Structure formats: C-alpha cells, structure tokens
Amino acid sequence: MNVLKNRWFDGVNTVFLLLVAVITFYPLWHELSLSFSSMEEAMKGGAFLWPRAFTTAAYHTVLGSDYIWVAYRNSVFSTVAGTLIGVLLTAMTAYPLTKQEMPAKNVILFLVLFTMLFSGGMIPTYLLVKQLGLINSLWSLILPTAISAFNVIIMLSFFRTLPAELEDSAMIDGANPLRIFFGIVMPLSKPVLATVALWEAVGIWNNYLNAVIYLNDKSKYTLPLLLRDVINGQITARMTGELTGSSVDSVVAATIIVAVVPVLCVYPYLQKYFVKGVMIGSVKS
Structure with a gap:
C-alpha cells in the first residue's frame, strides 16, 4: 500500500513539475520562435510553438x-x-x-x-x-x-x-x-x-x-x-x-x-x- 502511495506521489510530483517547467520555459521559447518568424507572420501575434515562415532577417x-x-x-x-x-x-x-x-x-x-x-x-x-x-x-x-x-x-x-x-x-x-x-x-x-x-x-x-x-x-x-x-x-x-x-x-x-x-x-x-x-x-x- 505504501509503495502504491509513493508511486502516486512521485507521479503527481513529476507531472506538476513538468507543467511548471513548461510554463516557465514557454515565454523564452515563444521569443525564440518569434525571432525566426517573417515580418508578416510575426505581426499576426498569437501563441505558437515553432517559427512561422522561418527567416534569420531579425x-x-x-x-x-x-x-x-x-x-x-x-x-x-x-x-x-x-x-x-x-x-x-x-x-x-x-x-x-x-x-x-x-x-x-x-x-x-x-x-x-x-x-x-x-x-x-x-x-x-x-x-x-x-x-x-x-x-x-x-x-x-x-x-x-x-x-x-x-x-x-x-x-x-x-x-x-x-x-x-x-x-x-x-x-x-x-x-x-x-x-x-x-x-x-x-x-x-x-x-x-x-x-x-x-x-x-x-x-x-x-x-x-x-x-x-x-x-x-x-x-x-x-x-x-x-x-x-x-x-x-x-x-x-x-x-x-x-x-x-x-x-x-x-x-x-x-x-x-x-x-x-x-x-x-x-x-x-x-x-x-x-x-x-x-x-x-x-x-x-
């Protein structure tokens, strides 16, 4: 029973910490994707995970x-x-x-x-x-x-x-x-x-x-x-x-x-x- 509780605790902790890590990391990732996006795509705004119309012009x-x-x-x-x-x-x-x-x-x-x-x-x-x-x-x-x-x-x-x-x-x-x-x-x-x-x-x-x-x-x-x-x-x-x-x-x-x-x-x-x-x-x- 204790082993099962420990596994549940570790699992919940892992999911929670991964969620916190993603929330913390996303703003930086968003800026990185935005920096590689073209003028037209960058001006659209919004949330996205990957560069849109990849370019290194910026x-x-x-x-x-x-x-x-x-x-x-x-x-x-x-x-x-x-x-x-x-x-x-x-x-x-x-x-x-x-x-x-x-x-x-x-x-x-x-x-x-x-x-x-x-x-x-x-x-x-x-x-x-x-x-x-x-x-x-x-x-x-x-x-x-x-x-x-x-x-x-x-x-x-x-x-x-x-x-x-x-x-x-x-x-x-x-x-x-x-x-x-x-x-x-x-x-x-x-x-x-x-x-x-x-x-x-x-x-x-x-x-x-x-x-x-x-x-x-x-x-x-x-x-x-x-x-x-x-x-x-x-x-x-x-x-x-x-x-x-x-x-x-x-x-x-x-x-x-x-x-x-x-x-x-x-x-x-x-x-x-x-x-x-x-x-x-x-x-x-």
Whole structure:
C-alpha cells in the first residue's frame, strides 16, 4: 500500500513539475520562435510553438547594429570585472571571520548581517556614487554591490567545513596567511566560488535598476538598457532601418535572445559546482 502511495506521489510530483517547467520555459521559447518568424507572420501575434515562415532577417538586423555590440562590450566588461572583484572581496571578507583569534569578529559579523535587514536607501547610495565620481561609469554597476552579505554567509559556512589541519601543516612548512589563502583555501573552495560567481555574474548581467539610475550616456549602455529602448521603440527604427524581412516584434525578440544566450551557455558548465556549493555552504556548519 505504501509503495502504491509513493508511486502516486512521485507521479503527481513529476507531472506538476513538468507543467511548471513548461510554463516557465514557454515565454523564452515563444521569443525564440518569434525571432525566426517573417515580418508578416510575426505581426499576426498569437501563441505558437515553432517559427512561422522561418527567416534569420531579425538576427541580421540586430547583429548588424552597432548598438548591440556596444551594449555587449559594456555588459561583458561589467560582468567579468564585477564577478572577479565580487568573488575575491567576498572570500577575503568571509575567510578572516572563521578565525577565533580575529579581533572584533562578532562585531564585524553583526554589521555584515545588519546590512541584510537595513540599507542606506536609494537616495543616499546615489549621492555616495555621485560623490565618488562614478555616474556614467560602468564601475557604478560593480563597486556598490561588490560584496553581498548573503554571499559572505554562504562562503563563511563553507570555509568552516575545511579541515584546520591543512592550514596548520602549511604554517609549519612556513607558509604565510596570504599563501595559505590563495594556495590552499581558494583551490579547495571551487564549488562555493563557482556558486557565488554564477550569482554575481547573473546579477550584474541583468542589473537594470542601477544601470537606469547611474548611466545616462548611450555609449555606456548595457544590454538591459538597450532592451528597454528596443522594447519601447526608442531605437528600434534605427536598428531595423526599412524592416527588410523583419518586423519590430521579431527584432525585439531577437535582441532578447541575443542578450540571454551568454548566461545560458555559462550555466551548464557551473551547474555541478552550483548544486554542490549551495548544499555544502548552506547545510554544513
């Protein structure tokens, strides 16, 4: 009887999760199909599963525009630089907090946790960024959010699982704290580093609010801002020109797909570290 109940439970769970996956995936699939549809078919609208009157005209329009490449360059720079800086600073913040001998460790940890509940707010943050001269700079997307309290806690939990004997042996062999951190701790922490790196990269790549607030120069636009202008029709006409073979809707869809592709390509390579890093970093202590 229990076996039958378990099978029913597994079956219902499977059907439910498949339904959720389809509902979640369909909007992206719809945009992909729309981007490969001809002008006439794309303008008809409606729901469909496959491209109608297949054509790559929209991608020729998007990839032939200077706007997309400028936005790509800015997004790639801010994402790569922001991820490297964020992961490094987060690790350098979390690692010392695992040491019992560190002065004022509990006070610092309390201040880190405090920022998870309270923040300075949008206006004080904007004034600070302005006083630092970061307005209309890609660094405004990187430095203000370089360290996340949540990521610090995840790394802190992971670092506590590392055997203390490894560091003791390295110290006996004459290694200094920097050598231990970069030569032993960091290589052993690949799962949690990859997890935090994925979170940082996706967060910066999709960072829309900060880009809207701090970036006014179109030469500094990232992909989220470009998508906003394309969807609002502010630069779509200049991108599409005479719309030879592609409609505004298909160009918007192609721009969305082009913006999403890098994240879709990176995630499978980090997935194994992602699962392991989350489980070890958040469960073990």
